[in-house]
Amino acid sequence: MLNKIKWIKATSIATFTLLISSVSASALANEVNIYSYRQTFLIEPILEKFTAQTGIKTNVVFAKSGLIERLKKDGRYSPADVVLTSDFARLMQISDEGLSQAVSSDILTANIPSQFRDNDNQWFALTKRVRNVYASKERMANLSGISYEDLAKPQYKNKVCMRSSKHPYNIALVASMIAHHGSAETKTWLQGLKANLARKPQGNDRGQVKAVKEGECDLALGNSYYFGVMQQDPEQKKWADSVNILFPNQHDRGAHINVSGIAMTKYAPNQDSAKKLMEFLSSSQAQQVYASVNMEYPVNPTVKPSEIVASWGAFKEDNLAMTKVAENRQAAIMLLDEVKFDL
Structure with missing residues (x-):
């Protein structure tokens, strides 16, 4: 009972x-x-x-x-x-x-x-959930090999949407970047990613996909299970149908979990x-x-x-231990503050 x-x-x-x-x-x-x-x-x-x-x-x-x-x-x-x-x-x-x-x-x-x-x-x-990249089917059709690092490249200026960097999902991603690349390189990446944002970080993960559908941006970060939720919602299905769900870093360490x-x-x-x-x-x-x-x-x-x-496809996942993510959470928060990511 x-x-x-x-x-x-x-x-x-x-x-x-x-x-x-x-x-x-x-x-x-x-x-x-x-x-x-x-x-x-x-x-x-x-x-x-x-x-x-x-x-x-x-x-x-x-x-x-x-x-x-x-x-x-x-x-x-x-x-x-x-x-x-x-x-x-x-x-x-x-x-x-x-x-x-x-x-x-x-x-x-x-x-x-x-x-x-x-x-x-x-x-x-x-x-487990994947921190996916969602890409516009209409404007970003051939990005199967994208990485998290790529999101900071100048070619994606004004094309990226994401929720607040201080949300636990994004803090964990930044912590994993520190574990793989160190703080200095991760700070540079964050500065590049911030420069590529189409708008100030806001909303939730599904809101980022909606923004892609509405043309505010071409790429968005979001957890995998939200894609399934959107596919089963009559109103949000059109958001999901407008994007491809991508699994980053398939040519190296694998997608963040x-x-x-x-x-x-x-x-x-x-x-x-x-x-x-x-x-x-x-x-x-x-x-x-x-x-x-x-x-x-x-x-x-x-x-x-x-x-x-x-149906979303098989993928390689990052096997970084969650304890390593935990070890770098405070360092991730400090870097986000240093670059004033959400401002």
């Missing part, structure tokens, strides 16, 4: 505390309490399968923000057993602020490749149930749901992507 608390867009502290308390009161041995940044429609079918298979009840608080802050405030009295994140930055925050604990599991080790889990088992990735993931909280009251949930989410059964519902790439290498995602 899934005991869900509605998705919280904005709420007062008093209301939020009341919601958390309702979860805390039900923290029993055969239950697991989940703080989820991932959306309801994606998580619910997976958790229902978990309960059906294990008999373990799931209690979930869904929110777009504030869960980590709540976790810190409640400390050892927090009811949360695990936190599901939609981006790598929040996984890092949970670990860096000492809010997680190590999980030793042969199942997790077998199901999740080493580059997608913490060296100390503090967090585990569950899905970012992830969603999970961590067990430091004071998890239901550790055994939480561990079983984490193991289940890495299983082929759960990974197939992730792949089909949200059009992400499974982190478990035995599971194939959905038919829609597979």
Whole structure:
């Protein structure tokens, strides 16, 4: 049985505390309490399968923000057993602020490749996304060999659109560039990329593809799963149909990968149930749901992507460990500040 608390867009502290308390009161041995940044429609079918298979009840608080802050405030009295994140930055925050604990599991080790889990088992990735380049079919038809580095070349001046550089997806990309090229070369790249922007960074990933459709720019950066979302939306399909989805750096290191993931909280009251949930989410059964519902790439290498995602083509992915991305996140933020990228 899934005991869900509605998705919280904005709420007062008093209301939020009341919601958390309702979860805390039900923290029993055969239950697991989940703080989820991932959306309801994606998580619910997976958790229902978990309960059906294990008999373990799931209690979930869904929110777009504030869960980590709540976790810190409640400390050892927090009811949360695990936190599901939609981006790598929040996984890092949970670990860096000492809010997680190590999980030793042969199942997790077998199901999740080493580059997608913490060296100390503090967090585990569950899905993968590519940071793609979207190119106008009409104006940029022959760019199959493009790289992230190419986006800074003078030939693309006033042709690139992207969301804020301070969004976690872009910070991770810049961090990966630092890992591969060093800070000095990455700074030069950022300056070139900024000079090529068609407009000030704004909007979300799908908004960049819309801008290409409307002729504001010819190239855009965006995550892979948004392409699938647009293809299935009657209004946004025309945006997707106007671009080619490209996988950068196929002639060298491969396309940049970012992830969603999970961590067990430091004071998890239901550790055994939480561990079983984490193991289940890495299983082929759960990974197939992730792949089909949200059009992400499974982190478990035995599971194939959905038919829609597979139709975009096979590609080479950058095998840079996520821990290396984490090591360079602060350096990436500093460089973005230095070049005043969003200004």
